[in-house]
Amino acid sequence: MKKPATPTVEPEGKGSETRERILTAAEDLLRRHGLAKTTVVDVARALEMSHANVYRHFASKTELQDAVAQRWLHRIMEPLRAIVAEDGSAAERLERWVMTLAAQKRAKVLNDPELFAAYHAVAQAARAVVEAHIDELLDNVAAIIRDGVERGEFKVADPRAAATAVLNATSRFHHPYHVKESGGRDTSDEIRDVFKLVLAGLRSGTL
Missing domain, CATH: 1.10.10.60 (Homeodomain-like)
Known part of the structure; x- marks a missing residue:
């Protein structure tokens, strides 16, 4: 046999x-x-x-595409994690973090449009990989804000809630839908203007 x-x-x-x-x-x-x-x-x-x-x-095809998107997002997060881990002014790091995130998404639209379109489709489906990415973004911002509170730079009772407000206030500069619609236009000056209001809120305790 x-x-x-x-x-x-x-x-x-x-x-x-x-x-x-x-x-x-x-x-x-x-x-x-x-x-x-x-x-x-x-x-x-x-x-x-x-x-x-x-x-x-x-x-499945969906699982494969999600894994590609996850790897793509990992590359985006690397410089952001490095900023969180730095020592120094929380206000300066937070602004640079947002600027870096926006620049990364713009670069993907201009230099890697097909893969950006694939990620955008995954984002529209609101799959778990995107939810995990958003959670990590929130964790990053909350960590910088928490550090700012400890340094006496910010007056914030709930760093996680403040992080949500910061990402919401700046979402049109880094959300895939808005970045795609803008065609990768440089929005650095606009980000700086919005960030003045964000910092004012963090410093006064209104965020």
Whole structure:
């Protein structure tokens, strides 16, 4: 009697390597063909592997696209996390954080429009990856505000609520819908004007 075939198990470390290859191929397809042409089968064909192999890492097209968006967002967050971790004036860091976020989104519209469009579609669907991104943005801003309170720069009772207000006040400069509609126009001067009001609120305790 013939023994059943033993399932193929990827060597330790190989699974994450294959996952990264899949994500890189999916990104490339998104850039060249958009969301419609970034299915599990298309990615498998580009990598010359079976679609079953892709499915071992991503259960569906939606999960694959969300993972691409998550990796894209991770790159955006890297310089923002660095600003949060710095020492120095909370007001200066907070303004630079917002400016950096807006600049990152503008750059994506201008230099990576296809992938930005894919992220925008994911954002419109309000999927978990976007919710996690928004939570991290709030955590970043709240951490800077909390530091500002400890330094005596801000008068804020609830840093998380104030962080929500800051992101809402500046959303038209970094929200994917507004950035897309503006065509990546440089809004730095407008951000500075809005931020004067934001800082006034943080310093007076009205935010």
